[in-house]
Amino acid sequence: MLDEIKELPARYPQPRSAVMPALDLAQEELGHLTPEAMSEVAAALELDPGYVEGVATFYSLFHLEPTGKHRFYVCTNLSCALRGANEIVDHLKAAIGVMGPVQVSSDGLFSYEEVECLGACEFAPMMRLDHRYHHDLTEAKIDQVIAERKGRKEEIHLPARRRGASPPRSPGRSVAKPPGGETHVAIEPPLPGPPRKAGRGKRKDA
Amino acid sequence: MPELRGSFGDQPHHILTRWFGTPDLHKLDVYAGKPGGYGALRKALLDMAPAEITNEVKTSGLRGRGGAGFATGTKWSFINRDAPGPKYVVVNADESEPGTSKDRYILENSPHMLVEGILIAAYAVGANQAWVYIRGEYDEPRRMLSEAIEEARAKGYVGPKPFGKEYPVDIRLYRGHGAYICGEETALLESLEGKRAQPRSRPPFPAVKGAWGRPTLLNNVETLATVPWIINNGGAAYAKLGTDKSPGTRLMSVSGNVRKPGVYEVELGQTFRHVIMELAGGVTEGRNLKVFWPGGSSAPVLPASMLDTKTDMEALAAARSMGGSGGVIVMDDQHCVVRAAYRLLQFYAHESCGKCTPCRVGGDWAVRTYERMLANEGSQIDLDTLQRVSDGLQYGRCLCGLGDSAGWVIDSTLRHFREEYEDHALRHECNVGAVTASA
Numbered sequence: 066m067l068d069e070i071k072e073l074p075a076r077y078p079q080p081r082s083a084v085m086p087a088l089d090l091a092q093e094e095l096g097h098l099t100p101e102a103m104s105e106v107a108a109a110l111e112l113d114p115g116y117v118e119g120v121a122t123f124y125s126l127f128h129l130e131p132t133g134k135h136r137f138y139v140c141t142n143l144s145c146a147l148r149g150a151n152e153i154v155d156h157l158k159a160a161i162g163v164m165g166p167v168q169v170s171s172d173g174l175f176s177y178e179e180v181e182c183l184g185a186c187e188f189a190p191m192m193r194l195d196h197r198y199h200h201d202l203t204e205a206k207i208d209q210v211i212a213e214r215k216g217r218k219e220e221i222h223l224p225a226r227r228r229g230a231s232p233p234r235s236p237g238r239s240v241a242k243p244p245g246g247e248t249h250v251a252i253e254p255p256l257p258g259p260p261r262k263a264g265r266g267k268r269k270d271a
Numbered sequence: 272m273p274e275l276r277g278s279f280g281d282q283p284h285h286i287l288t289r290w291f292g293t294p295d296l297h298k299l300d301v302y303a304g305k306p307g308g309y310g311a312l313r314k315a316l317l318d319m320a321p322a323e324i325t326n327e328v329k330t331s332g333l334r335g336r337g338g339a340g341f342a343t344g345t346k347w348s349f350i351n352r353d354a355p356g357p358k359y360v361v362v363n364a365d366e367s368e369p370g371t372s373k374d375r376y377i378l379e380n381s382p383h384m385l386v387e388g389i390l391i392a393a394y395a396v397g398a399n400q401a402w403v404y405i406r407g408e409y410d411e412p413r414r415m416l417s418e419a420i421e422e423a424r425a426k427g428y429v430g431p432k433p434f435g436k437e438y439p440v441d442i443r444l445y446r447g448h449g450a451y452i453c454g455e456e457t458a459l460l461e462s463l464e465g466k467r468a469q470p471r472s473r474p475p476f477p478a479v480k481g482a483w484g485r486p487t488l489l490n491n492v493e494t495l496a497t498v499p500w501i502i503n504n505g506g507a508a509y510a511k512l513g514t515d516k517s518p519g520t521r522l523m524s525v526s527g528n529v530r531k532p533g534v535y536e537v538e539l540g541q542t543f544r545h546v547i548m549e550l551a552g553g554v555t556e557g558r559n560l561k562v563f564w565p566g567g568s569s570a571p572v573l574p575a576s577m578l579d580t581k582t583d584m585e586a587l588a589a590a591r592s593m594g595g596s597g598g599v600i601v602m603d604d605q606h607c608v609v610r611a612a613y614r615l616l617q618f619y620a621h622e623s624c625g626k627c628t629p630c631r632v633g634g635d636w637a638v639r640t641y642e643r644m645l646a647n648e649g650s651q652i653d654l655d656t657l658q659r660v661s662d663g664l665q666y667g668r669c670l671c672g673l674g675d676s677a678g679w680v681i682d683s684t685l686r687h688f689r690e691e692y693e694d695h696a697l698r699h700e701c702n703v704g705a706v707t708a709s710a
C-alpha cells in the first residue's frame with residue numbers, strides 16, 4: 066500500500082493533491098484511519114502528520130473510529146425526513162443493536178451514520194450501503210439487507226478489532242402511526258442538547 | 272440501466288433528456304449513433320474558432336446551473352486563452368445541495384453528453400486538462416463517467432489528436448470525501464489541491480488564479496452537458512426557449528411530499544404549479560401544499576399561495592427567492608415549518624467550514640434556539656434571536672454563500688410562517704406533525 070501511495074503525488078500538478086487518494090487507500094486497507102496510518106501516509110507523502118490529520122478530520126467519509134464491515138449511511142436531510150427517514154434510522158438502530166454512530170454491532174458486521182443529502186432525493190428515503198444506493202427504504206427492506214449480509218457472514222473476514230459486549234438496544238421512540246400505514250409519522254419534539262455532531266469547522270485544526 | 276424517475280425525451284423542449292431511456296445510452300457507440308452525438312465536438316474542433324464557440328454560448332444566454340446562475344459564455348470569455356502555461360477546466364460534480372439530484376441524473380444516464388461538453392469547453396478556453404470533482408458518495412455515477420472517459424480515450428476524443436485536430440485534452444476524476452462546502456467553487460479548488468475545503472476570498476477569481484494557481488474555468492455538470500446541443504443547434508435556437516433573461520431548460524429534481532418525485536426537464540418560465548402539480552403529480556393524497564423550496568434548501572421558501580411563481584430567475588428574484596440548484600422540495604400541511612427549518616439549520620451548522628465567525632457561531636446559535644422553542648421553552652427573546660442571527664449571516668457578512676443560505680432559511684420561514692413560529696415560541700404548541708430531526 067505504501068508503495069502505491071508513494072506513486073500518487075506524481076499524478077497531480079502539485080503533490081499535495083495526493084493526500085485524499087492516499088488516505089482513501091489506507092482506509093480501504095484498514096477499515097478506518099488510525100493515528101499510525103495517518104503518520105505513515107504523511108511520511109510517504111512528505112507532509113506533516115498534523116496536516117494529514119487535519120484533512121482527514123475535515124471530511125466525513127474518512128473514519129477515525131472503527132466501523133462495521135457494512136456501514137449504513139442513511140440520509141436524514143429534509144426530502145428524506147419528509148418521507149420517513151428518521152423512523153428508518155430508529156428501526157435500523159434497533160435491528161443492529163447500536164445506540165449511535167460510533168458503535169459497531171456486537172458481531173462486528175454493522176454500524177450506521179446519519180448523513181446529509183446524498184443527491185438521490187427522488188428515491189427518498191434512501192441510504193448508501195456497500196458502495197451502492199438503496200432506494201425507497203422501508204423497515205422490511207432494512208431487515209432484508211441485514212439478513213442478506215448476516216447470511217454471508219461465514220464467508221467474510223471479520224475486522225480484527227471487534228467491539229466487546231453487545232450494546233444495549235435502542236429504547237426506541239414511541240411512534241404513532243397514522244391510519245393507512247403511511248410512512249409519515251409524528252414523533253415527539255427533539256430534546257434540547259448539543260448539536261448532534263460537531264461541525265467540520267470546529268474539528269481539530271491542522 | 273439506472274432507474275429513471277422523472278421526465279425524459281417526450282416533449283419538444285427536452286434538450287438534456289432527449290435521449291434518456293435509450294438502452295445503453297451511457298455507451299459511446301449508442302450516444303455517438305444519435306443525431307449529433309459527438310458531432311458538436313467535431314464541429315467545434317474542425318469548423319469553429321475558439322472565440323466563435325464562446326460567442327455561440329454567449330448567444331444562447333445559457334446561465335450556470337450550479338446555483339449562482341452566472342452567464343456561461345461570459346465566464347468562458349474571462350479566461351485569457353493566449354496566456355502561457357497550463358489552464359484547467361474544473362467540473363463541479365459535487366452535487367450536495369439538499370433536494371438536488373439532477374447532476375446524478377445526467378452522470379448516470381448520459382455521461383458522454385458531459386464528456387463532450389467538457390471537451391468543447393476545454394478547447395474554447397484553451398485548456399488541455401480537465402478535472403471532474405465528483406462527490407465521494409457517487410460511486411455508480413463515478414464509475415459510469417470513468418468508463419465514458421475511457422471509451423472516449425479509446426476513440427481518440429480524449430487524447431492528443433481528437434478528430435485529427437492537434438489539440439490534446441485529457442480528463443481526470445477527483446473524488447470528494449463528504450463535505451457540502453466542497454460544492455462552493457473556491458472550496459472545491461482547495462479540496463482539489465489536497466487541503467481542508469475552506470473557501471478563498473475573491474478576487475482573485477478562478478478565471479485568473481484557480482486550480483494550482485492557474486487560470487481555471489469552473490462549471491457545473493448540467494451547464495456543460497447543455498453545451499453540445501447549443502453547438503449543434505446554434506445559440507439562437509437555445510435562446511428561443513425559456514424567457515429572455517433565463518433562456519432554455521433546466522433539470523428540476525422534485526422531492527418531498529409529492530406523488531411522483533423525480534427529475535423533470537422544465538422550460539424556464541413555466542410555473543411551479545406546473546412543476547409540482549402536473550409533472551410531479553401534485554401533493555400526497557389527501558394533503559395540501561404548505562410550502563416549497565424552489566431551488567434547493569438554500570433558496571428562500573415560498574408558501575403555497577405563491578405556487579404560480581414562474582421558474583425563471585427574474586420571477587424568482589421578484590418573489591425574494593432564487594432558482595439555485597434546481598432542487599424543488601415540497602412539504603405538505605402535515606409537517607411543521609419550524610421543525611423543517613431546524614433540520615436545515617442543523618445541516619448548515621454542521622457543514623460550516625468554520626472560517627468566518629457569523630457562520631461558525633451563528634449556525635450553532637440558531638440550532639440551540641430552535642431546540643429551546645421545540646422543547647416548549649421558547650419566548651419572544653428566541654424569535655428576536657433568530658432574526659438577529661439570520662441578519663448576521665446575510666448581506667455579505669460571510670465569506671461564502673453557505674452563511675447566506677443558512678440565514679435565508681430562517682428569514683424566509685419567519686417571514687412567511689410567523690404564526691407557526693409564534694405558536695412554538697409563545698404558545699408552546701404545534702398544530703402539525705413533525706419533520707423530525709435527530710437529537
Ligand SMILES: Cc1cc2nc3c(=O)[nH]c(=O)nc-3n(C[C@H](O)[C@H](O)[C@H](O)COP(=O)(O)O)c2cc1C
Nearest residue numbers: 335336337363365366367454455456490491494672
Ligand atoms: C455552499 C455552496 C455550495 C455549492 N454547491 C454546489 C454544488 O454542489 N454543485 C455546483 O455545481 N455548484 C455549487 N455551488 C455553486 C458553485 O460555487 C459555482 O457557482 C458553480 O459550480 C459554477 O458553475 P456554473 O456557473 O456552471 O453554475 C455551491 C455554492 C455554494 C456557496
Ligand code: SF4
Nearest residue numbers: 624626627630671674
Ligand atoms: S460562510 Fe461559513 S462555510 Fe462559508 S467560508 Fe464562512 S464559515 Fe466557511
Ligand code: FES
Nearest residue numbers: 140145182183186
Ligand atoms: S435529502 Fe435524502 S437524498 Fe437528498
